[in-house]
Amino acid sequence: MHDIRAIRENPDAFDSDLARRGLAPLSAALIALDETRKASVSAAQANQERRNALAKEIGGAKKAKDEDRAAALMAEVAALKGAEPELKAAQDAADKALADKLAAIPNRPKPDVPEGADEHGNVLYRSHAATRERLTEGREHFELGEAAGLMDFEAAAKLSGARFVVLKGQLARLERALGQFMLDLHTQEHGYLEVAPPVLVRDAAMFGTAQLPKFEDDQFSVFKGLDAVKTLDSAADPASGNTEKFWLVPTAEVPLTNLVRESILREEELPLRFTALTPCFRAEAGSAGRDTRGMLRQHQFNKVELVSITTPEESATEHERMLTCAEAVLKKLDLPYRVMTLCTGDMGFASQKTYDIEVWVPGQRTHREISSCSVCGDFQARRMNARYRGKDGKPAYVHTLNGSGVAVGRALIAVMENYQNPDGSITIPSVLHPYMGGLNRIEGTR
Incomplete structure (x- = not known):
């Protein structure tokens, strides 16, 4: 705002x-x-x-x-x-x-954000090469997963429709291991406070982080109570009084950032740093025909989120710190990646400046986004009325930041494709061995 x-x-x-x-x-x-x-x-x-x-x-x-x-x-x-x-x-x-x-007006970009109309205007910020030999090509994750009998899109379609997946056995455990590893890293080494938030939120929370009203079509909503099912048309009208409407969170950014809504913090409390592993839900309304195969663009996926609440003077430094924390996940997994500074035409509605981390996926022979780290200034804070009392005693709006630390499903894709072997098996990164009960390889078939 x-x-x-x-x-x-x-x-x-x-x-x-x-x-x-x-x-x-x-x-x-x-x-x-x-x-x-x-x-x-x-x-x-x-x-x-x-x-x-x-x-x-x-x-x-x-x-x-x-x-x-x-x-x-x-x-x-x-x-x-x-x-x-x-x-x-x-x-x-x-x-x-x-x-x-x-x-309805997007945030103002920072002066150092490059100008551009779309992703072609993004600028390389830095890159990181893995210590392992980089695969230049290979089988895609869904080919590996389906061949091993551990990734089932047909069963998911019967349950829920397109853009869902059922993971089984060692792949299900690997996804769980990735999420747990990320949480431990961010809480134990990076100083984030783990939070287990609700994944159903009200309008005000979605408005506060700017998912509403502009991006309503990209969200999933649910209604409370049997009456809502029987009388959906009237229930959709808040004036009917039939039911209460909730939104399924598209990212844990929504509940984590709204933890400080309608409050005045003490300056000495800042920065606040939160992390959470939650399921996320996105309608993908504008992505018809894109990434229809595999797990890259799902209606439901797991993600570890990072949120910081800080003062205006420290928000730029906090942005760089958050990026470093997200990068640490990929470094410890020994995955090759690059960091892009998004241009004015590609960054999000609420962002002043955004870095995208793009991991190398040899199955597609390209880089794919695995994390976005954004500084929003006081844009979200004004929508939430989130303030702090400075040394002068006067309330001022906090600055908010959010980033993926990182998307668990896409991390699973990156591990599968970068650690694949000629026989279809997948080597498990050493940092995940403690989370996999000592298992160091997922067997596959050809």
Whole structure:
């Protein structure tokens, strides 16, 4: 969410920043909406001030026993009171119009974010080569998994439809091992606090991290209670009162970041660093025909999330630290990867700046995203009303950051493809041996 006062103070800078994201100038329209809002506030205040003044005049008229004047004044008060609902409605409508417009505008990119229209404008930040010999080609993960009888897409389709998978046996254990390894790394070595959050959240939580309203079509929602199933059409209308609506989290960023919503923290508490391993749910509304084979783009997947809450002065440093923490996962798994700085046309709606970690997958002979680390500034904090009290005693908005540490399903893909052997077996990275009961190889068939 943007600060209308900052837009008023420097509209040209606001429009210039949004132009880098391909948007037309918006400051004039926003300031006009704010003028309407201010006028509605002034009208309501004027109405109340006049009523207060009339109350005194009525008292004076009654004291002077001027009944006719008192009656006239009381009639004016009644008229002013009768106008209150209309004035209140106008004020509410003006507030909503401005808030809705501000909520639909993406965050302003940092000055050092490269300009570009899409992923082709992203810039290499750094790369990392594994100590093992890099495979330049190989079988894809779903070929390996299906050949071993441990990855079943047909069974998943019978249960849930497309873009789901059933993992079995040693592959199921390997996925569990990866998640546990990541949690242990981030909590024991990187200082994150492990959290087990709900994966069903309300509208306010999704709005706070900017999944709503813009990305509603990308989310899964559920309704509470049998009545919702029987009367889904009416249940979809909150005014019906039939049920309560929840959202399945697309990432643990949503509940973790909202832990500080509607609160004022002490500066000495910061930074707060949270991590969680949760299932994530995405409708993938805009990905028809993309990555239809395998596990790369699923409706349900597991991910370890990293979230930081910090001061404005420390957020840039925290961003680099978070990136390093996510990279440590791939380094310990000895996987080759590169880090890309996303351009203005490819980074997320709430982000000021984003790094993508892309792991090498030899089955596709390309790099694929396995983590995004973003700094959001106070964009989410304003939507959540999350603040801290600085040394001057005044409340200020915190800065929020989020990143994948990392996507467990994609880590499984990367391990399978980079550690595959000619006979179809998969060598298990040494760092995972303690989580696999000493197992160092998943046998396959050809």
